[in-house]
Amino acid sequence: MFLYLSKLLPLFFYPLGLACVSLVVALVTLWKRPRTAAIAIAFALTLLLFCSNAWIAKSLVRSLERQIPPAQIPVAEAIVVLGGATKSAFPPRPTVDLSESGDRVIYAAQLYRQKKAPIIILSGGRIDWRGGGSPESADMATILTSIGIPSEAIVQEPESLNTYQNAVNVRKILSLRGIRQVLLVTSAMHMPRSLQIFQRQGIYAIPAPTDFLVSERDLQELGSTPKAAILNLLPDTDNLHQFTSALKEYIGSFIYRLRGWL
Numbered sequence: 001m002f003l004y005l006s007k008l009l010p011l012f013f014y015p016l017g018l019a020c021v022s023l024v025v026a027l028v029t030l031w032k033r034p035r036t037a038a039i040a041i042a043f044a045l046t047l048l049l050f051c052s053n054a055w056i057a058k059s060l061v062r063s064l065e066r067q068i069p070p071a072q073i074p075v076a077e078a079i080v081v082l083g084g085a086t087k088s089a090f091p092p093r094p095t096v097d098l099s100e101s102g103d104r105v106i107y108a109a110q111l112y113r114q115k116k117a118p119i120i121i122l123s124g125g126r127i128d129w130r131g132g133g134s135p136e137s138a139d140m141a142t143i144l145t146s147i148g149i150p151s152e153a154i155v156q157e158p159e160s161l162n163t164y165q166n167a168v169n170v171r172k173i174l175s176l177r178g179i180r181q182v183l184l185v186t187s188a189m190h191m192p193r194s195l196q197i198f199q200r201q202g203i204y205a206i207p208a209p210t211d212f213l214v215s216e217r218d219l220q221e222l223g224s225t226p227k228a229a230i231l232n233l234l235p236d237t238d239n240l241h242q243f244t245s246a247l248k249e250y251i252g253s254f255i256y257r258l259r260g261w262l
Contacts, residue, residue: 083124088133
């Protein structure tokens, strides 16, 4: 139940969900309280315009991605990859696809080939009410073996449904294998929360972030010319998605802290 509520309730605090709630209020109050309806419509419009412009969205994403400064990746005993990077092989897909966060899987393969660690631990299940399918750990393993990573170097953890469970279940694997130091691979925006959770479980995790959404060049281009500065103020669905993803991380950190997981 907690998992379901943790996915459902925050939707009403994200820009799109909150704007929809506001528009429903406007629809209900339109005839009897037109002033209230006007305020609700204005709030929804302002919210969407604010959250979908590049200046705001990229700044919020950057505030997460830059929390952990880039550093040289040392040699460790294992590479841990968190789920959220694949789409199961449902028709018409011929095989497993990588999602937007698929850089996690590719980066793990690169680290393995650089001999940064001898094994890759893939952590992630699949939520049934989101369509089911193979565990994400199995899907990631399929991708890795298809690009030449030996199956004997892969360890799957297929039960986790959130980041906290990732850390708890991976800790059990590490204890059984006597592994003390790991490279933690996940999206840069997800790394601050993930790293804190793993460290709270007593795992010596070294951050190896990937999937950066905002580069230094992106930030420079925001106001590179007067035309660019104006265009980046206009609403864009990609910016709204980035803003929502970053807000999700902040809300997730708040909830996890309340639960004592951070």
